[in-house]
Every structure is written in C-alpha cells, then in structure tokens.
Amino acid sequence: MASKAVYLHRDPMLKKRDDFEDILEERRRSSDLRYALRCYTPLLYKGLTPFRADELKTMVLQSDQLQYVINQVSKQTSVTADEVEAEAAAILEEMAHHLQISTIRFFAFVLSKVFKTLFRSVCVNEEGVQRLQQAIQEHPVVLLPSHRSYMDFLLMSYILYTYDLPLPVIAAGMDFMGMKIVGEMLRMSGAFFIRRSFGGDKLYWAVFSEYVRVMVKIGFAPVEFFLEGTRSRTAKSLTPKLGLLNIVMEPFLKGELFDVSLVPVSISYERVLEEVLYARELLGVPKPKESTSGLFKARKVLSEDYGSIHVYFGQPVSVRSLAEGRVNRSQFNLMPRHIPRKPGEEVQSFVNDSAYRLVRAQEENMVLKPWVLLAVLLLQDQAAGDGRGTSLDELTERAVWLRDLCRQFGAFLHWPDHMIPSQVVSSSLSLHRGLVRISEGRVQLALDQAGAEARRPLGAATPEEELLNRAVIVLSCASYRNQALHVFIRPALLASAIQTASSNQKQDVYNSFSFLRNMFSNEFILSPGAAVQDFEEACYLLVKSGALQINQQEVLVTETGQKTLTFLTSSLDPFLQGYQMVCRFLCEEASEGLTEKRFVPAIRKFIVQHLLTGRLRHAEVLSSDLQKNALAALLRLGAVRKLRGRGEEQLEVNKVMVNSLEDTLGGNLPTQKAVVARL
Amino acid sequence: MASNSSDRQRVAQHRLRIITGHLQRPADGDADIQAAECKAQETKPNVASSEGRTMPRRRQEIMKWNGWGYSDSKFLYNKKGQAEFTGKRYKLSGLIIPALKDWMEGTFGASLQHKTPATPILNTSAVQPPTLNEAFVDEIKSTGIPFSHDPEDRVFRAHGHCLHEIFALREGKIGRVPDMVIWPSCHNDVVKIVELACKHNVCLIPFGGGTSVSSALECPPEETRTIVSLDTSQMNRILWIDEKNLTAHVEAGIIGQDLERLLNESGYCTGHEPDSMEFSSLGGWVATRASGMKKNIYGNIEDLVVHVKMVTPRGVIEKGCQGPRMSTGPDIHHFIMGSEGTLGVVTEVTMKIRPIPEYQKYGSVVFPNFEQGVACLREVARQRCAPASIRLMDNEQFQFGHALKPQVSSIFTSFLDGLKKFYITKFKGFDSNRLCVATLLFEGDREKVLQHEKQVYDIAAKFGGLAAGEDNGQRGYMLTFVIAYLRDLGMDYYVIGESFETSVPWDRVLDICRNVKARIVRECKDKGVQFPPLSTCRVTQTYDAGACVYFYFAFNYRGLSDPVHVYEQVEHAAREEILANGGSLSHHHGVGKLRKEWMRETVSDVGLGMIKSVKDYVDPNNIFGNRNLL
C-alpha cells in the first residue's frame, strides 16, 4: 500500500521534467516600477466567496470548533467564556496576516532590484505554474516549498505575483516578529505568525488550527507552509512536521471539501545566502537573533554572486487520491465534526506517509548543479587524502563518471552538456572560490585559508579554533554535497549493507540494509515502514547501473560495480562514523545527569578531542545536526531513554544496547542479530 | 362503508382531482380483471368498490415491457423535432414541450441525429424455457390458483427499474427470469402456495408493483430451483374500514393509486404517497420501508402500519392485537418491514387512515443559492413546522424544471416569465445560475393552512427566500410523476441516468451534496465519459435530526463501449462517497442486491448476524430466495 504512494517502479532516467524560464530576464529589460504597479488580476478558486481579512477573523472566532474549545477552557479554568474568547481574539490578532496588495507591490519593486544584484537568474518551470493556476481554480491549494533560506517565502510570493496567481498566506515562525518593521511588512505580505512552541496550550492550538482550516475551507488564498518546519541548515531535507499538514488535510477528511491540492515546490539555490552562517550555527557559534539591524548588516551579502535559483512547481497532489484506500472517512460519522479529536492511528500514519511522500517530491525536483558533484568528490578526497589535493584532470574525469551515475539514478542534474567537462568544472569551482583552493593544477578544500579573516590579528589561534575554522569550510561544502544525498541514499545504504552483511544472501543483505535504514531514518528522508520498497528501489538502481547482479538468493557485486559501491559507501562514511562517535560518547562519557541540552556541548568537546588526536578524520561529525539526529535515533530505538526527574529530563543510556549498536554500525557482525531482533 | 353524506362526497371528488390529478380519466377498469371473490375468503369484504383495479394480471395490456409506466404515455420528438408527451392520462399528455430539446442538447450534448432506439417487441424466443418442478405445478393446478409460464408474463416480473435492468431489456437481452408467475387472490391462497413451495423446494419471489430500484426483483442467476414469481396484484381489496379507530384493513397487493382512490370514495386517505404510487403496492412499501412525499403529516410506512400479516415458511406471523404502541420486546413489525421479500409474503395490512384534508395549497420559494435554501429547511425542521411536503431543488434541477415547461397552459406559466424574471434576477440580485427553488405542499383546514403558510414564508424570508407562486409548486409535484418517463426518452438518444437517495444529518447536508455531485463529475471524467454529466440533487424530506437527499445523475454515453458498466462504476463511487460523508446506505429505496455489499459496515457484524439468524429461523431452506439484503 505504502509502496504505491512512495515509490513507483519506473526508470528514473525517464522522469520527465519541465523546462525553466528565467523571470529576471524580463526584469532586466523593463521597468521594475511599472512591473510593481501593473494590473494584477489573478484567477481565483471557483468556489471562493470573497472575504476581507477582518471578516475572516470573525469567522474564526465564531466557528463551532473554536466556540467549543472556548467553552471547554472556560469550564476547566473557571474563567468566563467571554474572557477566554477575548484571549482567543488576542491570539488571533497576534497571529493573523494582513495581506495587502500594496505591500506586495512594494516587495515586487524592491525584490526585483535585490534579486538582480544577487542572482544571475531566477528560473521557474512555467508548466508547473500553469498546473498550479489550474489547480487553484479547482480546489483550495496548499503550497509546500522546501526551506533552505529566509528568501524562500518572499521569493514564492514574488513568483506568484509575477505570474498573476493569487498571493499565498504563509505560516511563519514567530522569530520574525522580533524584527518590528520587517515583521509587520511580512504580515502585510501575507505571513501569519505561529509561536514556535505552544505545548499544551489548547486555546492557542484551537485558534491556530481553526484559522488555517477556515482559510483552506473557504479557499481564501493558497496556504503556504514549510513541511520541514524550519530552514534546513544542512541542505538535507528535514523530517517533515505533521501539525500543519494534518490541519490542511482535515477539511477533506471530514468531508467539508471535495479535495485539497498539495503542491510541492522545490527551491534550489546555487549558493545559499546563509551558507557560512549555517555552518557556524551547526558548530555551535550561536545563531544571531533575527533582528532588523542584523538583516541590514547583511548588506555585504549584496556584493556577492549567488548564482542562480531554480524554483520547480511540482505536480499538484490531490489529498483525495492520496487518501483513497488509505483512510476510511466514515470514521468521522459518529461524532460532531467540530469537537476536536486527536487523529486516530490510521489518519496519523496516513498524514505521516503523505508528508514523506511530499518531501520526497520536493527532493526529486531539486536542481543539482555540477558543483554539488564536485563537493561530493572533494569531501571524500579530503577525508581520505594526504592534503595534496586532486588534480583538475582527475577531478573532471571523476565528475563525469559521477554525472552519469547520477543521471542513472534519476537526479535532476543541470549539467551544461554543450560545454566541455573541464570548463564546467572550472567555472563551478570559481563560483565557490571561498571554499576551494586551486594551486598547481590541484584542487582541494580551502581549509588552510579558512578563517583567515576571522583569525585574531595578534597571536596564533588555538588548535581548537583552527579546527573549528576548518570545520566551517567542511560543513559549508557538505551542505552542497547534501543536496545530492537523496539521489544516493538508498543505493548507499545498500552498498554499506553489502559490505557489512554476514553473507551475500539476499536476506542477510536485507537485514543489514534494514538495520542501517532504521538507524538513519532521522538523518535522511526514509518513509517509515517502507524498508522493503526502499530495498527494492536500491537494488533496482544498482542492477540497472550494472553494479550488482541479483538473483533469487544472492546479491553479487560485478567487476565494474566495485567502484560504484566504494564511492557509495564513502559517501555514507561521515554519517556512519558520526553515529559511532555518538554511541561511543554515550558509553564512555555520559555521566549521571546528562540532559538533552547538555548533550551537544559535551559531545562536541569529545569529538574535538578525537579530531585533534587524529583518531577521527571527518570534521563533519562536529555538526550538531548529525549529533542530534543520532541521539533522536537512539531515543527512538530505546537505547537511550528520557527520565523524568526533578527539573529537566535526564538521559538514561542503555550501555549494552548502545555498545552493540556501535559495533553493528562499524560492521561488527556477531552482535548484529541480537540488535536487529530488538529493533 | 362509504359515508352517504354529500359533503364528504364532494370533498372526496375534490381530492380525487388533486391527488390523482395526473390522471385525466378514471383508469380503464373493466369487469373481468376485477378480483374474483376469493374462494377461501370467509367473511365478505364490507368495502366493495364500483370501480375496477388498475392492474390486470397481464400487465402487458397496459404497461411497457422495456420502460416506465403506461404503454400509451411516453415522451418523443415529433416530426418537427419538438418534444411531446403522448397519451391522455396526465396533465402533460398531448402537450408540446418546446424547451426540452435545447435542454437535452445543451446539458448532455445529445442530438436528435444520434438515436439509440429500443428493441420494439419482446422476442420471446430469447427467453429461456422454464424449468418447472412438475410436482409443484400439479399441486398448484389442483388449488385453482391462476398461474402462467408465458414468456411475456415471466419477463415482466424479472426486473425492477434500475438502469441496467431497463437498458438490457431495451437491447433485447434477457437473463434469468422466473419460471412461472402465480396470482393468489387472498391470504389463504398465499398460505397454500408457500406450503407447496416448501414441500417441493421451489424458490418464491414476491412481486408487488415491480417498481423496485435496488435489483430486489432480479432472479439470482445461480438459482437452480424453479423460481416462482408470486404476483400480489390481484390481492387488492380494502377488506374493511374502521372509522372509530381510523384504520383500514387492506390486502397487500393493492397499488397506491387504487388504495387512495378507493379510500377517497369513503372520504379517507392514507396520505402515503411515494412518487411511485401509481404502480407500487402496499406490500412492496412494507417490504422496502417506503417513504411518501407527505410523511411530515402522515408518517412513513413504519408510522402508518398498525398490523401486518405475513406468510412465512414457518407459518403466519402477526401481532395479537391492534394496540397503537407496545412494549413487548423488539417490535416484530421491524423484522417484516424492510425484509425485502426474504422472509415471506405480506398479505394483509391494517393501516392508519385520515379524513381527506379540507384544503390543499401548493407553494414555492426561490432562494439566492442552495446554501440558503438548506439553511431555511433546517430552520423549518428546527421549528417543527414543515408542511406536508417541502423539497429543495438545486440550480440544475431548477433549470431542468424549466425545460419541462409545456407550450401554452395557464398552470404551467412560470414565475421566471416576464416581470417576475426581471424582478428576481435583476432587482434582488439573484444569479439565475445559482438560485434554487423549494416547492411546498400544505394540507389541513383552510385557516390553519394559511397560518402555516405564513409561518413558513416568514422563515424563508429570513434566508433570502422569495415566494414564487403556487403554480410553480404544483408543477414541481406534478412533474415527479412524469419524470420517470423521461429516462426512456433519454435512452432513445444515448443518455442514461438514474436517481439514488440517502439520509444524512443536517450539518452534513451541504457537504454531501457538493461532494457527491463533484465525485460523479470526476468519476465520469476518469471513466472516459465524453460529455459532462448531469449531476444534481434535491433535499426531499426533513427530519428533526437530518434530511433525505436525492441525487440525479445522467450522461451521454456516446463513444463508450460498455455504458452500463461505466454507469455502475460511477454509481458505486457515488455511494462510497455518500457513506464517507456520513450518509446512510438508503433512506427508502432499500438495499436489494444492488447495495448489499455495504450492509456490514451499515449495521455492523452483529447486526448482520441478527438479521441472518432471523432469516435462518424463518426460512431455513431459503424458499424466499431472492437473496436481497444478506
């Protein structure tokens, strides 16, 4: 069942994708002012009854759902219903957007200028835009862009304005509200603000969910939010958050709408504005609070070349077809629909699977630039190498090999075939000259010049500081490599499984695969419960590329396949080693009273030691993202537990289990069976 | 006995005119089809009627074999290409309907050039020869109860009026049909027949009016025993009327129009008026839990029935008294009602009757949109002031109603004409592509009707409703009787369609209407239907806790190789959509074989088990083997 939803067995090479148009081209030719003031008459949802933003608020406050919760809260807290309603109104006030076309016009003007300075092009698949336009008229639409940059949602609104589509209302994190003017500007351009956490606040949840639901139900405007919940600092897709998806699907599931269209949108940046910021953040340099002045300091950013952006509007996904045969909608028949109810298991797993499917759809339509492939190779060389770098010729040759492999795996690779490969390589490198160093025809990561500017003017940096500076470069580079990981992840898991499995029996390989997949399912987008499909997909790809032969019983590596497998296992290497490090830390160093909050600084110290002593080569392991994912996996598997004590929750480590997981990750076989059994 | 008071006679005459207003002439009664005195009848029936019954044993004398209703009444396009309704029975009979052609062309993309005529006559050689249980036949012969194995008789009783049934007949395709037809004329005849059927293990299928729309009458193709269709049409007498308790005891084969006409002669009525009342029978209503248009005053069949007699393989089931309500364990009437011919034959029913209402008034209200209309009906139900009938049609049906307006006839003048059209569409800002209309029927004494009418119009006004005249309302109700004929015309021109219904809580009415209509459109598209379908609905009954919703669905099937299959897939999907949106499996059409796949989820495993164990006890050898419900 899930297999149908997640993976269709068809040749990825045949995946048809639309062509792109550069929307900046027109901007470079005609007046931005006229563009910002032009007549804007989008085609709207056919079932729309027009409402003003304030009418919308009244509708929300008056809705059966919200009234029900207001009365409930009032009874439970013995505060009068009127007061609770006033509180609800205040929440709504804080939350609600104030979409105004004038603000959009302002942004249209400013962004035109900004985009033209920053980017070479902003490319959009116009067929996707047309599909979207169609979808908007048919059913309420939910836009689901990938999230890599602050830029994302302004960019989305800008594009929709450009194509005369209705402007979206956007669920944004509260952190923007810190920036007074900008916050209000964003509100007027359609953003509505949600607190980052509102735990058990029933009223808040009720207001928020009803607000979104009403907008979906009446088709007020396309609702936009980020499935990943926050910007991915690593350029890997994040495990989807389900709250909002649940809310926007509900009107369909409860029969209040015939259908809802979900439109995954993939936004790929050739260079992310936040590149270095992210790396610092992952290394524990605290994230600058998003203040207005901070944003304006970013003016320096304006002087750089960020290449191009590709925005791909995916195929609209009908919630109705997703739910077909998955959700029995009559489960809502026996209770009034306005009484809030936790979604049942069936609905939860449906929403979860859908979310994964949508994130995968985002991944599939992410444009990969040749540089991404170079980043893959340079990082591998750096970890393995002698510090001498790779010769340009060799790099080019391997890049071409990798290009072909990628294509076989169905990647959406923008490799300019009209250019000779060496040219492609050198022009890619030049856009990222902050990250690479080329000397005497050899290329490597620019580790030694790293932090040159940050280095204290007086006195040498400590070894640790030097290490962190190098790690900034490594992580920045990794964020490019990560863009391509979704292409390789399943074959890479299979390659590693083959390496660690006790035999080449298909069943053994599958067991190893399934173990690794389970282990890494907080790290990569791997739909829960789809182990078999993922295995089949991986087998299919590797057989097709000639690396494997698989018969009834056995999985055999072909002569030429070894190269592919080695490549694939190395790409997983930093993660394997990282997870092992986390395990080792927990076994060796975790003391009484370790909390989740103290976990990251503590393990960072541990890893720094290992890196400095040369016992660990992958500086990437310093990424707090990886560390947290590993911990989440261990928690999920029950190897670590959270203990409720006084104050913060403490982490209780099951050392036997963690130890055996570490062994198994390291390809140490004997304990594997026991662990797999326990999983 | 009918009262002699001339006053009553007058009221009765008046009522006759209104209720059976679609009949211009008294039915062609003729003496020899009248029920012969049942030999077994001990007491002489005390209600004798001078008039004959509508339904002869040989239905083919007056009815179509492959379409709806009387042979003399049908829609056709005349030589000038104008639609016309033939015959003399109905108000519409003999009239030209000028707008119908445009509507059919516009709505379905149908064209007079593309005809799909039906096989004109029944080819009896296509009918399987009967497999007869000789011993059974011999014993039946000796009882003197009339029977037949004439192919025509058998084909007539092998179907109801589902689309696939009629479509097959039009194509001259005939599947499994009963091996013989038998016409008992009283309860005791039925007792004998059932005894013999049990003795010789033949399968019995009760047949009332043949208006089933649930495949209930279809013979199970896997049935190898002799199938006997037990036609109740000759059990059609009113046995007595009890004016003190206002009840009448009636044989179950009587058809609706006869029952009303005969009661009217005595100044009474049952008030039970399903749209099929011209042909459907009392026993059929009980067996399917039927619902009449005026249930708001008179109740549905379960409210009307005081006592029922049913002959089962185990013997006769009935209650021992006529108390108006009892607390005596589960009500055994509820095993009988809705049993769909699976347990036995309903032979006699004691039914509530009412004096004919003094005054009747039609009405109609136009709403700016369907949402407002539903809100109004909901309010009317909340205040429990629903008129005898209130129906809300969506915009498509409203437009359809207009297409059926005949040329020159005062009663048919439409409110959309002239000034009024201007008033509604321009002044009030009603959008003629969104507005919808409710038709109303009030009954009672004059004073109260007028008061009631005002109350309802006042509520309507709160929802933007505008009174739109009596004529419009009356026309709406009159059309319900001729609409069934229209499907045959559609089928002459590549258009197939059907209606189906559900009941649903108030808060889901709008959702279910929208979703089911949209689902139909989507499914048609997905299934390769080349033209947009007609997908429309109306709310036909109101209850305290919900409403009955009726869907009409039709499409032009040109270009499809297996239109009936496509049709069935779409209807199936529509039913799934209904269930997913909180609608019931059926409000009144019943389950039959068409909808039985959903019984389990409808009544739960245990519920199904209960029904099954009743069946196993009452009819262990599956004599009543039509295989409905379970």
Ligand SMILES: Cc1cc2nc3c(=O)[nH]c(=O)nc-3n(C[C@H](O)[C@H](O)[C@H](O)COP(=O)(O)OP(=O)(O)OC[C@H]3O[C@@H](n4cnc5c(N)ncnc54)[C@H](O)[C@@H]3O)c2cc1C
């Ligand atoms: C145009 C049209 C309009 C309709 N409108 C309505 C409506 O408004 N309301 C409504 O409720 N229905 C309506 N129906 C459906 C149908 O008329 C009803 O189901 C009706 O009750 C069937 O009665 P019948 O006598 O025609 O039964 P049949 O069609 O002959 O039989 C129906 C089922 O009942 C069984 N049965 C019949 N008589 C007996 C008996 N005496 N004892 C035991 N079992 C028996 C049969 O075996 C069969 O299973 C309509 C149908 C059509 C075609």
